[in-house]
Amino acid sequence: MLQRRIIKKMILVLGCTAGTVLLGGSAFLYSKFHIMPYDRAWFLSYKMDTIDVHHTNWACDCADFTFHRTPPADADTIPDADFFFIEPSDPSLGVREAFYDSGYFNQYIRLTGRFYTDLGISRSYELKTPEKPEHARVFRYDKIEYVDK
Numbered sequence: 001m002l003q004r005r006i007i008k009k010m011i012l013v014l015g016c017t018a019g020t021v022l023l024g025g026s027a028f029l030y031s032k033f034h035i036m037p038y039d040r041a042w043f044l045s046y047k048m049d050t051i052d053v054h055h056t057n058w059a060c061d062c063a064d065f066t067f068h069r070t071p072p073a074d075a076d077t078i079p080d081a082d083f084f085f086i087e088p089s090d091p092s093l094g095v096r097e098a099f100y101d102s103g104y105f106n107q108y109i110r111l112t113g114r115f116y117t118d119l120g121i122s123r124s125y126e127l128k129t130p131e132k133p134e135h136a137r138v139f140r141y142d143k144i145e146y147v148d149k
Helices: 002-033 095-100
Strands: 049-055 065-067 084-088 107-115 137-149
Touching: 049 095, 065 084, 084 107
Parallel strands: 084 137
Antiparallel strands: 049 065, 049 107, 107 137
16 A cells, blocks of 8 residues: 555656656747747847948848948958847838848948847847847837938
């Protein structure tokens, strides 16, 4: 009788432990491939800026905007820390699809807004690969203008 109780408790403990490990492992894998709230930048700077940005079409999920340079520098020579995400304050201010298709060859974007003080991934960023990008600076803008090069 006593042995049965001990065996039942051991099975219960082992079952709970295995369930916890499976649940924790599943949560870890889910968070590795999905953007979670803790991946977002949260604290906006007080300083308003107007910046000119250049888009780089990377073949990875990563920050893909940098400060505009004339003439545009080779993307491989720009330090990773100079790349950042952009985020519209209103969805209607999103970057035109035509700009991503080929417009960035002939134009750059002038944005007015503020940088977040912490690193993260912009709320408007869409994953291109299964793995989420590394955290970077995020610029949240209120005004967008397309400027010909």
